[in-house]
Amino acid sequence: MTNGIYTLANDVVYDQLVALLNSIEANAGREIPVCVIPYDRRLDKVRAEIASRKNVTLFENESAIAYWENFVTQAWKTHPRTQRVWREWGVTGTYRLAMHRKLCGLNGPFDKFIYFDADTLLMGSLDYVYQKLDNHDWVANDFQYRSDLKYIFDGSPELLRKVFTQEQLSSQIFCAGWFAAKKQIFTEMMLADLLEKLKSGEADVMALGGPDQSLFNYMVLRSGVSYYNFAYHDVDQVTGNHWSSKFDVVDNVLYDQGRRLTYLHYMSIGSSQFTHLCAGEDVDIPYRDVFLYYRYLHSPESRPKTFNLPxxxxxxxxxxxxxxxxxxxxxxxxxxxxxxxxxx
Known part of the structure; x- marks a missing residue:
């Protein structure tokens, strides 16, 4: 059985991708294969980086990409508010369609996998996560369930109570920027059933601002696949992972009250900030030196020596x-x- 890691990237997030790959190499504790799912066709720098690494590949299964984009398009077409709201935003088609390509991991080469957004850094071993997948289909490790529900589901209270249990809404919400799953946990029959439920009116529970996150939560909660969140079930043992938290830095590894983080997520910080930083601009990014350490782990001579305001x-x-x-x-x-x- 093959364990692996997926991420989603293009040349726009090149600096973040390099930092992520280097952090995996430095902190995983063993060699773990990584597969990069293309966000789009802007991949010149990504392809060159992949070619320089023996354990990193590019996901090139076009039929799987087309399959999931078709499924996602069908799912969001059932939502009664998309045409009005997304059109007001200047969006044609499905908003942030490419972000849903994360689902390609369900058809990829790894039997058990962990997905990382490109704006993350690995800080510690992932063995405990893969082990949890022995008994669960989908695993999370974040505190999204403590956040405002409207970022995931914003349907009416009546519809939410009809579609989900209160326990699901209060404890099973997760962030789509980092999760673990097993290959092919959704059968064709399950996916067809989910589409029928969405068409019946349930699609209106989903929030439109972060469509991949909302749809993934709907799929996991509504399908009934076995789910586990370390940050809910082991709350006294897990660490934070969001950049806004106060962590201690020891040898370029982050610790939360003495406990080593599994990963750091730079969620909501624009990719241009990292690009400008790596070009030598004085950009204030949390844990900036840690990011730069991993970005230039194999090319310290290229790391900016000074930083200037634009x-x-x-x-x-x-x-x-x-x-x-x-x-x-x-x-x-x-x-x-x-x-x-x-x-x-």
Missing amino acids: SPLTSLQRSTSSFLSHKAKRLMRKYRTFKDKISK
């Missing part, structure tokens, strides 16, 4: 670009709303 012109260009992008999206939403009104 020039006033660069700052202005970025601010202007951000403003225009935001304004364009607002105008497009207003235009589409006006167009809908006059077409009725």
